[in-house]
Every structure is written in C-alpha cells, then in structure tokens.
Amino acid sequence: MSVENVKEYLKPFGLDDKVKEFQVSSATVELAAAAAGVIPARIAKTLSFKTGESAILIVTSGDAKVDNKKYKAIFGKKAKMLTPEEVITYTGHAVGGVCPFDIPDESVEVYLDVSMKRFETVLPAAGSASSCVVLTPDELERASHAKEWIDICTLI
Template sequence: MSVEKVKAFFKEYGIEDKILEFETSSATVELAAVAVGTKPERIAKTLSYRLKDSSVILIVAAGDARVENKKYKSLFGCKAKMLGFDEVQAEIGHSVGGVCPFAINDGVKVYLDESLKRFETVFPACGSSNSAIELNMEELEKYSSAIAWIDVCSY
C-alpha cells in the first residue's frame, strides 16, 4: 500500500508520526479540507502530467489553483496532458486520490507551484485516499525533492 511506502520514506527523516490518517476519504481537495479541518486552498494537490518526450512530472499546487495551459506550454513546451486514471499508479507509484510527491517512482520529476507560497503550511496527501501531512514550504521542498518552484497556475 502506498501509505506504507510514504511512512517508510518519512521514517528515514524521523517524521513518520506526522502523517495523519483519517476514517473518512481525503481523496479530493474538498474532502481533504474537511478531514484535516482547514480551508481547501491549503490542501496541496499533486497533479500528474506527461511531457512530449513521454516523461512524467508532478506539479504540486494549492487546492484552489488551476493550471493555465498558456503558462504550462511556455514552461514545458507542450500542451498540458494529464495522465489517465489507469496510468497514474504505474507511472507515479500512488493511486488517484493519494498521489503525492513522496516515495514516488524513479525518474518522476516534481515541481512546486508558486500558489503554495501564500501559506505557512500546506497538507499534501501521503499515498492513500485517507492521509495527509502538514508541512511548511521548506519541508515540502526538501521531502519532495522538487526540481524547482514554478508559476503555471492561477487562483
């Protein structure tokens, strides 16, 4: 199970106890906000895309942010093409609803969107549809092994 992979990943840093697991689903921004007890915009959603060279990337953005195709194309040189539901588990290592930038498959590059910087802390998922962790921006950057902060969203 993906949450176990994420727990093992965070155990290396001694913070596996920070993972929150819920009795209810946190598979969508709205459900996660209710489960955590915060505003939807503080949920750090992780979106998966395929680039024109067939490589896969993740973009972590604020819960209220939307990827703007013009900005995306300007940065990545192609139209934004999200992975299909049936591709996510194999390509990323986590299922839809629990996709996060931690303990992912080798070769998947992670980018953090500037929309997150409005908040002191955010709540990304932890590999399952009923988990999250509260991290500040420095922690998110460190644990996600992000390539860069980017600006591809509007909110």
C-alpha cells in the same frame, strides 16, 4: 503505495510523525479540507502530466488550477493529464492519494507551484485516499526532491 510506505519514505527527513490518517475519504480537495479541518486552499494537490516517455508532477494549492498558457511556456507543449492507470504506473499511487513522495519511477520530476508559499503549512496526500501529511513549504520541497518552484497556476 500505502501510507506505511510514505511514512517510511518520510522517516529519514524526520517527517513521518506528521502523517495524519482519517476515517473518512480525503480523495478530493474539498474532502481533504473537511477531514483535516483546514481551508481548501491549504490542501496541496498533486497533478500528474505526460511528458514524452515520462511524467511530471505539479503540486499546487487546493484553490489553484494549472494555467495552460503558463504550462506551455514552461514545458514547451500542451498539458496532457495522465490516465488513472498511468498515474499508478508512474507514481505508485492511485488517484485520490497521489503525492510527491516515494515515487518508484526516477524519471518523474516534481515541481511545486508558488501558490503554496503563502501558507505556513500545506497538506499533500500521504499515499492513500484517506491520509495527508502536514508540511511547511520548505519541508515539502526537501521531501519531494522537487526540481524547482514554478509559477504555473492561477487561483480559482
């Protein structure tokens, strides 16, 4: 997927004008924070996990990591990250640009970690390793079609 596809996806939500593109990489939390001029915690990283025959996406703040005990308590199994190839297959986005928007596989569920609720806006990727979109947590929830907010992370 490309930034243009994500912009088209966000258009019905009135959010396409909130996409920012950079001349530098934003593929990691640190790079994205530097490119956007924000603290790393405000970067909304999208993590992808294998669940049986499908996948789930967990969007969390940049200063949080998935807690394995919480993951197992919520999903009933040990967390297993997707391979880079599987990430593209399930999400349509390459690692570094993975976001919870315009996901071609309708079986992929999106969950949002409560760690992001402490910020007025968060910045998930927008389909490339040099883009983001500035959203309120409520806008992120609406546009991502998130299944629910969960408490699955610990701050690092």
